[in-house]
Amino acid sequence: MQIPFGQPSLGAREARALMRALRNGRVVGNGVLSLKAQAHLRELTGARHALLTPNATQAFELFLHTGAGAAGGFLGPGDEVILPSFSYVSMANAIAARGATPVFVEIERETLGLDPVAVASAITERTKLVLTVHYGGMACDLDGLLAVCGERGVPIFEDAAQAIGSTLRGQHLGTFGAGACLSFHATKNVTCGEGGALLLDDEGAMRMAEIAHEKGTNRSAFLRGEIDKYTWVGTGGSYVLSDLLAGMLDVQLERTAELNARRLEIWDLYQAGTQWLEDAGSVFRCVPRTGCDHNGHIWWMVAQDQALADRIIDGLRGEGIQATFHYQALHASPFARQHLGTDGLDLPLTTQVSDCIVRLPLSSSMNRKKAETVMRALKKVV
Template structure:
């Protein structure tokens, strides 16, 4: 019996040291020195005009909805195969998620379906880079320009991925990262909003600080601060930022180690794909992935469920992923599907995610060996 969890958080060894430094400084609320370091790192890594840490990836998405001026009845085109936060951020403002199908190769939204979903009420396109594999952003940005729409990247899974040489998070008008403990770079909880439109940077600072111009006040740009706009408490503590800074210092090494594991899975499962027993993930040549998720697509839901059960029986935790939003109770209440959801419905029933965490090491071979034996491809170890 094995004990291989689906995820195990990785620490670099400097997190506690930096948290202690924050405590010694006596600055534990937000926007301290560690917050500044993290934000500058994100700006340099993505090319974003401004990065602001937030309490979560969800809160970063909620900020993008306010900045995009989403109001009652406004429509936001997005994939159905994504997490609830992607839609909730806009529903909270009265917006209507308009779901479109995904591509069968990357599991990302099908950019060819976006323009047909545009109506006079459309205000934004929300893309989600599934498993850290970027969407095909060039045609998406072109559609947005033709229809004067805001493009928001749900880049929760995409830190240090890139599309045609451009970092994820630095392509759309705004983007959101997550540092939840299941992501590559973590802070337990936490996130960041990235602003690529200089015209809304100041408003983003105000929204993040409970609708006040407090950030400008601390820079000496006004002699007092007051309530000037919508906002909420989106600012994380300096303790979260201190933990995150230790992670960002090691981000390139962490990403390289995850990609090495991803590639080992990919090599081990080549016989499965050759035998038609499963399909491996596809990474387009014009993208660079960060190795966030390794998944297999089984021939049927029954085979997927049987594989998960068989792995769990020997102590290996494998899981499926999203229930498509268009078929979820809240999705049918708050949103609508535009066109058939053929690939979303089919692939979501057949996808299984395998354990992938930085310190998995040689235990990956135990996972791969069991998968190969269960699916009838032998053990190619």
């Protein structure tokens, strides 16, 4: 049996949504289907504002146009943004592209999210933003980060790309900081192939984001009938998602609880089925934060050394099971070493996680039977 790492669950409802959008011929962005999906997203997350974007990467770039990403201004040369080195390249790239400096710090072992103690010692008067990741849809130490950043007056941006449907004490991840991004890439729990969203709370930031969303124009106000013509009023980009995809996304958003429940069933099965590996001291695994209801986006374990991680990944592949590694530490990347001077930076946990993490197949298209096959194969290859 071949078990792929992941496969989105797309069916007749998504196909009908696409056909509906095609038939009504309104496939550009910011049309009725986008407005509907945005309303749906606000309802689901409790965020005051939501703007659909072509991906999470651009949602963060859009956020940087609002000025909310830098205490009292826009991000630029001389500014620093603290973020985990164990994270996706998009955010670090957007910071560097603005001439600001990504400052990479250590993660915590339990969730692989940003470590507030490391953040506290990295904050300087140049720190304009702290960017945290809810890895695998699991809440990072938000209380710790909010305390540290609140004290120093530094805004937090939550990379909630993987966190649709995840909550901490009932509050949706992505609604704790100054802004957040969500991803609807095909690998995510809820998908429209490629897609994303920016969540915001502040009215002023939302007004700027609306302008930046539409290439620096007041087209959104025009579409609402508030003005006769639209024109250039700020800086921005082309950050709008097609209504074709927004219609499909709306259907997937309706299915959030179902899609997350399917992942969680597999996540729980893996967690129970690998206890023996942790008891033997061979791996460490996620310890979900108290009060966090997560969405089962990723199931991971970190092997005691790279040889074991490779043996597991290669061995499972030999059994037709696509297990895989994840992010390569950003501070050790060629770009960071060459342009950000990170050569001497020592982040031991990040390095171990980057070298030794193993993710097992997990998606809403999987079933218990396949997950049990994975557990049996794991016993065989370790």
